[in-house]
Amino acid sequence: MIVSLNVFFWLVGIVLFVIGGIIVSDRSHPKRFLAGGFWIVCGVIFLAGDRLPADVVGVLVILMAIVAGIGGVTRAKPQMRPEEARRASAIRLGNKLFMPALTIPLVTVIGTLLAPKLVFGGVALIDPKNATLASFGIGCVIALIFACALTRDSVGQSVKEARRLVDALSWAVVLPQLLGMLGLVFADAGMGKAVAHLITAYVNLDYRLVAVAVYCVGMALFTVIMGNGFAAFPVMTGGVALPVLIGVFHGNPAPIAAIGMFSGYCGTLLTPMAANYNIVPAALLELPDKYGVIRAQVPTAIALLTVNIVLLNAFM
Numbered sequence: 001m002i003v004s005l006n007v008f009f010w011l012v013g014i015v016l017f018v019i020g021g022i023i024v025s026d027r028s029h030p031k032r033f034l035a036g037g038f039w040i041v042c043g044v045i046f047l048a049g050d051r052l053p054a055d056v057v058g059v060l061v062i063l064m065a066i067v068a069g070i071g072g073v074t075r076a077k078p079q080m081r082p083e084e085a086r087r088a089s090a091i092r093l094g095n096k097l098f099m100p101a102l103t104i105p106l107v108t109v110i111g112t113l114l115a116p117k118l119v120f121g122g123v124a125l126i127d128p129k130n131a132t133l134a135s136f137g138i139g140c141v142i143a144l145i146f147a148c149a150l151t152r153d154s155v156g157q158s159v160k161e162a163r164r165l166v167d168a169l170s171w172a173v174v175l176p177q178l179l180g181m182l183g184l185v186f187a188d189a190g191m192g193k194a195v196a197h198l199i200t201a202y203v204n205l206d207y208r209l210v211a212v213a214v215y216c217v218g219m220a221l222f223t224v225i226m227g228n229g230f231a232a233f234p235v236m237t238g239g240v241a242l243p244v245l246i247g248v249f250h251g252n253p254a255p256i257a258a259i260g261m262f263s264g265y266c267g268t269l270l271t272p273m274a275a276n277y278n279i280v281p282a283a284l285l286e287l288p289d290k291y292g293v294i295r296a297q298v299p300t301a302i303a304l305l306t307v308n309i310v311l312l313n314a315f316m
Contacts, residue, residue, distance in 0.1 A: 002123065002124055002125065002126070002127050003125060003126050003127060003134050003137075003138065004127040004130065004134065005127065005130050005133055005134060005137070006050070007137070008133075008134070008137035008140075009046050009047070009049075009050075010046070010047055011137075011141075012043075012046045013043045013044070013045070013046030013047030013048075014043070014047070015043075015159065015162060016039050016040070016042050016043030016046060016166075017039075017040055017043035017044070017047070018043075018159055019039050019043075019159070019162060019163045019166055020036045020037065020038070020039035020040035020041075020042075020043060021036065021040065022036075022159075022160075022163050023035050023036035023039065023076070023163065023167065024036030024037070024040070026076065028076065028077070029074075029076040030074055030076065031071075031072050031073075031074050032076075034067050034070075034072030034073070034074075035072060035073050035074060035076070035167070037067065037072075038064055038067045038068065038072060038073050038171070039166065041060050041063060041064055042064060042174060044060065045057060045060055045061070061178075064171075064174070068170075068171035073170045073171045074170070075167055075168055075170060076167055080164065089151065093150065093151065096150060097150075099146065099150065100143040100144075100146045100147035100150060101143065103139060103142055103143040103146055104136065104139040104140055104143045105139070106139070107135060107136075107138055107139030107142055107143075108132065108135045108136045108139045109135075110135070111126060111131065111132075111134070111135025111136075111138055111139070112131050112132045112135050115128060115131035115134075115135065116128065116131075126138075144158060168280070169276055169280050170280075172275040172276040172279070172280050173276060175227065175228075175274075175275055175276055176228050176230070176276065179226050179227050179228035179230065179231040179273075180228055180230035180231055182226060182228075182231045183226065183228070183230055183231030183232060183233060183234045183235060184234060186231070186234065186235050187234035187235060187238055191235050191239075192234065192235050192236075192237070192238025192239040193238070193239065194239075195218070195235060195236065195238075195239035195240070196238075196239040196240065196243055196244075199214060199218075199239065199240060205240075205244050205248075208249050208313060209309075209313050211240065211244045211245055211248075211249065212245065212309055212312045212313045212316065213309050214240055215236060215240040215241055215244075215245060215256075215260060215263075215312075216259070216260065216263040216305060216308050216309045216312060217263075217305065217309075218232075218236045218239075218240060219232050219233070219236045219260050219261075219263040219264040219266075219267065220263050220264060220266045220267035220270070220301075220305055221267060222235055222236055222264070222267070223264040223265070223266075223267030223268055223271065223274075224267045224270050224271040224273070225271075225273070226273065227268075227271055227273025227274045227275070228268070228273075228274065229261055229264025229265050229267065229268060230264075232264050232267070233260065233261060233264060236260065236264075237256075237257070237260060241256050241257075241260060245316060249316070251316035252315070252316055255311075255312060255315045255316050256312065256316050259308050259311055259312040259315075259316075260312070262304070262308055263305055263308045263309075263312075265304075266301045266302075266304045266305040266308065267301070269294070269297035269298070269300060269301040270294060270297065270298060270301050271294070272291065272294065277293075278291075278293045278294050278297075279291075279293075281293055
């Protein structure tokens with residue numbers, strides 16, 4: 001049996017469905033039906049999106065956008081374990097608390113490297129086309145089991161904590177997916193060609209370093225605008241990387257793609273559009289400056305972007 005991405009889509013759908021049900025049943029929630037319905041609809045998309053007609057999925061996504069737009073996905077104050085119990089558990093576990101989180105990247109790397117060898121009877125155990133993502137999903141499941149064993153708590157408590165975090169993050173949880181799809185829409189609309197035409201009309205790309213800088217900075221800027229590197233990637237790769245870096249300078253696609261995405265992540269550090277990374281943490285930590293996280297990340301983003309330009313020019 002192949003461990004494919006669909007298995008994890010179904011798991012996420014079940015979790016979202018349960019979270020939506022918990023919110024709907026929470027009478028203290030100010031907008032429990034709208035907020036709970038939002039997550040139930042999202043769960044339905046994960047569970048059956050590939051089996052539903054595309055138009056139906058589109059209507060469900062629009063419905064979610066309307067609910068979020070009218071402020072229906074509001075934050076509540078779910079019940080938490082007593083402060084004394086949480087503090088005592090933290091003191092007892094100490095740095096062991098980090099072990100479940102570290103399990104995820106460890107299992108992801110191991111699964112990715114071993115995926116080609118995990119074949120029995122001619123059937124791959126891990127989907128070879130999505131080995132990294134499938135291994136990441138396996139890592140999350142193992143980390144959950146490890147965390148429950150380590151804390152001596154139940155899966156039910158983990159679902160309650162998931163509800164608390166999803167409730168706090170609100171609609172920003174689904175923003176990366178929607179922005180990623182926006183990048184595909186832009187690519188299909190020919191935005192990459194339009195970007196290539198504008199850049200070649202005003203910038204001399206005959207010099208490799210200039211072309212590399214345009215690609216990396218463009219990835220960062222488009223990520224700032226769109227809030228997601230996955231949305232910027234098809235636009236800048238189709239507009240600059242493929243026709244210029246690969247087509248003209250015969251660059252290696254592997255480092256171009258990897259460092260290009262890393263340059264996009266530099267833009268993620270600089271934009272409030274990446275709400276779940278930059279705005280929500282400020283709200284959760286109750287920082288006086290809601291843009292404080294972004295301000296602190298500016299030097300890192302600029303330094304990394306500069307290093308990326310140098311690396312890509314050297315290794316492409």
